[in-house]
Amino acid sequence: MYEKEIKGKNNTGDNMTKEKYEKVAKKHEVKIPKTKNAIIAFLSGGVIGLLGEGIIELLCLFTHISRNSASSIMIVIIIFIASLGTALGFFDKLVTKFKCGLLIPITGFAHSMTSAAIDYKNEGPIYGIGANIFKLAGSVILYGIVAAWIFGMIRYLLGGNI
Amino acid sequence: MTFTYDNVYVKETSTIAGPYEKEGPLKKYFDKTIKDLYFNEKSFEKAEIKMVKESINILYKKAGLNKKEVDVLLGGDLLNQITATTYGAKNASKCFLGLYGACSTIVEAMIIGSVLIDSKKAKKVIATTSSHNTAAEKQFRNPTEYGAPKPDTATFTATGSASILLTDEESDIKVESSTIGQIIDLGQNDANNMGKVMAGAAIDTLKRHLKDLNRKPEYYDLIVTGDLGKYGKEIVKDYMKKEYDMDLSKNYDDCGTLLYDLKKQKECLAGGSGPVCSALVSFGYIYHEMRQKKLKKVLIIATGALFSPTMIYQKENIYSIANAISLEVV
Numbered sequence: 001m002y003e004k005e006i007k008g009k010n011n012t013g014d015n016m017t018k019e020k021y022e023k024v025a026k027k028h029e030v031k032i033p034k035t036k037n038a039i040i041a042f043l044s045g046g047v048i049g050l051l052g053e054g055i056i057e058l059l060c061l062f063t064h065i066s067r068n069s070a071s072s073i074m075i076v077i078i079i080f081i082a083s084l085g086t087a088l089g090f091f092d093k094l095v096t097k098f099k100c101g102l103l104i105p106i107t108g109f110a111h112s113m114t115s116a117a118i119d120y121k122n123e124g125p126i127y128g129i130g131a132n133i134f135k136l137a138g139s140v141i142l143y144g145i146v147a148a149w150i151f152g153m154i155r156y157l158l159g160g161n162i
Numbered sequence: 163m164t165f166t167y168d169n170v171y172v173k174e175t176s177t178i179a180g181p182y183e184k185e186g187p188l189k190k191y192f193d194k195t196i197k198d199l200y201f202n203e204k205s206f207e208k209a210e211i212k213m214v215k216e217s218i219n220i221l222y223k224k225a226g227l228n229k230k231e232v233d234v235l236l237g238g239d240l241l242n243q244i245t246a247t248t249y250g251a252k253n254a255s256k257c258f259l260g261l262y263g264a265c266s267t268i269v270e271a272m273i274i275g276s277v278l279i280d281s282k283k284a285k286k287v288i289a290t291t292s293s294h295n296t297a298a299e300k301q302f303r304n305p306t307e308y309g310a311p312k313p314d315t316a317t318f319t320a321t322g323s324a325s326i327l328l329t330d331e332e333s334d335i336k337v338e339s340s341t342i343g344q345i346i347d348l349g350q351n352d353a354n355n356m357g358k359v360m361a362g363a364a365i366d367t368l369k370r371h372l373k374d375l376n377r378k379p380e381y382y383d384l385i386v387t388g389d390l391g392k393y394g395k396e397i398v399k400d401y402m403k404k405e406y407d408m409d410l411s412k413n414y415d416d417c418g419t420l421l422y423d424l425k426k427q428k429e430c431l432a433g434g435s436g437p438v439c440s441a442l443v444s445f446g447y448i449y450h451e452m453r454q455k456k457l458k459k460v461l462i463i464a465t466g467a468l469f470s471p472t473m474i475y476q477k478e479n480i481y482s483i484a485n486a487i488s489l490e491v492v
Contacts, residue, residue, distance in 0.1 A: 016366060016405075018349045024404060025358050028396045030314045037311070092309025096429075099311050115307035119300050122205040136304065 037099045044101030052078060052105075075106055082107035086114040112136035163342040164374035170276040170337040172489065173286075173327040175445035176221035178213050180295065180321025182430065183442060186422040191446035192322075193220050199296050199321060206306070207241060210294035210323070214239075214250025217323035218290060225327050227286070229254060232327070234278060236271035237290035238262045239437055240298045240319075247290060250323070255288060264466030265360075265389050266343070267291050268324070268441040269485040273340045275328045276487075285330050292323035293436030302353075302471055315355040317391045317435035320421060324441035335452050338459075338490040341371035343483045345468060351479050353469075357394020357418075357432055360465040363482035364390060365401050367463055371486045372408075379408050383457045384448070387484070388440035388464040389418040391432030417443035440464045448489075458491040 052074050059070040082102075085091035091111050095102050102108055116135045120128035134141065177192045184195040194216065201209040214237075222229065235255035239246040244260045251258055263270040271289035278284040296306040298319040304310050328337065346366055350359040364387045372379065379385060379402075387398060395416040402408045417440040418433030444462050451457040464487075469480040 016348075016362065020405065021348050021362050021401070024401045025361065025397045027400065028393045029355070029358070030393065032313050086307050089307065092307050095309045096311060103310070112305075112308060115305035115309075118307050119305040122207075136308070 041099045041101035041104070044098035045104055046101070048078070048102065048105045048107055078106055079110040082110040083114040086111050087118065091115075109137055109140060112140075164339060164371060165273075165277065165280075165341075166339040166375070167276050167280045167337050169330050170279045171329055171331060171333040171492075172335040172337065172449070173329045173331065173333055174221060174225040175324065175326045175449045176217050176224055177324045177442050177446045178217045178220065178322055179442055179446075180213075182295065182318070182427065183320055183322055183421060183434075185427060188421060188443065188447045191450050192442065193217075193224070193446075196321075199294070206294050206297035206300065207246065210239065210241065210246040210292050210297050211249040213294070213321075213323035214246055214290060214292045215254075217292070217325045218251065218254045218288065221288065221325045221327055227327075230256065232286045232288055233257060233284035234259060234275070235288045235290060236261055236275050237288075237292075237325075238267040238271070239292045240264065241294075241301060246292050246294070246297075246323075250292070251290065263464075263483060263485065264468055265293075265435060265437045265439065266464040266466030266483050266485045267437045268326075268444075269340070269388075269462060269464035269487045272326065272328065272337065272487050273342060273485060276337045276340060279328055279330050282330075287328045288325055289328065290323065290325040291437040291441050293319055293321065293438040295319045295321045295436075298436060312431060313354050314431055315352075315357060315391070315393050316431045317356050317389060317418060317433055318422070318430040319436040320389075320434040320439040320442060321436075322438045322442050324438055324445045326441075326445055332492070334492055335449070336490055336492050338488040339371075339375060340488065341367055341374065341486040343367040343485045346482050346484075347479050348482075349479055350482075351474065351477075353467075353474060353480065355393070356389070356435060356467050356480075357391040358397060359467050359480045360388075360482040360484065361390050361394040361397035361401070363484035364388075364394075364398050364463050364465050367484035367486050368398075368402070368461075369406060371461070371463075371488075379410055379413065382413055382459045382461045382488070384459075385410065385414045385461045386420070386440070386443065386448070386463065387414075387416045387418075388462075388466070389433065389435035390416045390465060391418045391435065392416070392424060393432055395419060395433075420447065437464075437466075452489065452491050455491055459488065460490075461486055461488045 055074040120132040232255040238261040268291040275287035346363040421434040
């Protein structure tokens with residue numbers, strides 16, 4: 001019916017090739033400021049570390065628990081603060097500013113689980129939260145265990161204490 | 163494939179835009195804006211469905227029609243199984259066709275609608291589309307609250323829904339011609355640089371449209387691409403100049419850069435994207451300017467990235483497509 005109006009017979013898109021396109025498109029790419037981001041992440045990650053150490057010191061100072069127990073309590077406190085930040089909706093804004101410095105420490109782990117849980121709460125406790133809470137954190141747990149096993153084996157084989 | 167039409171007219175358009183779009187420079191052209199991403203609903207998906215319903219309702223109200231008078235409603239969105247459109251378009255017309263062309267969906271719907279009217283199979287057709295920033299983010303990327311750092315080339319999915327009513331009754335704006343795009347694979351695989359992924363499709367469709375109708379870019383008062391963002395836009399200009407010696411510096415723009423004030427709205431990075439991006443700009447701002455006769459001939463090239471997260475993880479390229487439709491003041 002539209003035969004007479006179909007004027008474009010050549011459907012191969014002229015002579016655009018990947019190489020030609022890439023040559024022009026490359027000029028309009030933006031470099032990610034990797035060094036700058038790395039420095040920001042190093043400093044912000046360091047601040048989290050400092051905060052953790054500070055909490056441990058305070059706990060040891062004011063309560064009479066062992067350093068080991070204090071570090072466990074510190075982790076719980078940091079996780080709580082990060083998760084609360086996610087729930088109140090400002091942690092993602094901090095991540096945009098402070099880059100991976102907030103994602104790599106335990107704060108990022110907590111954040112990845114809380115954000116996934118919030119996202120899928122409407123799909124219910126089983127198919128939503130339960131099935132998706134480890135969406136991002138699952139990889140961390142799996143490869144964390146694998147890495148721990150590998151390094152544990154290396155240490156054992158080198159004659160270290162278990 | 164380029165068609166020309168004789169009896170397809172734009173009767174009315176409707177737009178409903180989200181909170182980020184409300185902060186942008188085009189606020190006054192939208193029929194309705196919403197304050198937050200939930201739109202008084204429990205989930206982002208339900209908010210998107212509600213926006214689709216609203217945009218269709220506004221369209222009926224503005225056109226003074228009732229729902230039995232529209233033959234077909236065509237549309238699609240980004241959610242899995244195009245649910246925003248299907249749930250939102252329930253009972254909204256006599257028949258329904260769901261479409262998927264990613265961010266090029268609205269022009270795809272307009273082309274099919276125009277062909278239906280031109281072939282006298284239908285008298286009144288609605289084309290509709292929607293997208294929702296966080297609903298799309300949840301589906302295509304990380305959880306919405308995660309906020310992983312993104313490069314400047316990444317685009318920002320627009321929130322809103324927009325609809326257009328095409329009829330065979332004469333009005334002051336007609337659908338003049340359209341070009342259906344082809345699937346383009348230029349070896350691109352960076353989901354954080356969709357402008358670069360889709361600019362190739364925009365160039366291809368624009369070139370073929372101009373060639374098929376024997377036109378120069380100057381024929382149009384305005385040529386807009388859908389959602390290439392500020393970097394993709396430059397690729398189009400540069401490539402057209404270099405390879406085809408066509409100057410687009412005067413009458414070409416991109417809806418993704420028009421929708422937001424990119425200097426102020428830093429969170430929008432390279433510009434807007436999503437099916438509703440080109441629809442909000444075209445049915446809001448461009449339609450308004452055409453009604454005022456400030457723009458007379460406009461070519462809208464909606465660009466879409468055809469992919470899924472699964473295919474990216476399986477190391478496949480991101481394909482792209484661009485469909486073009488030309489509107490003229492009668």
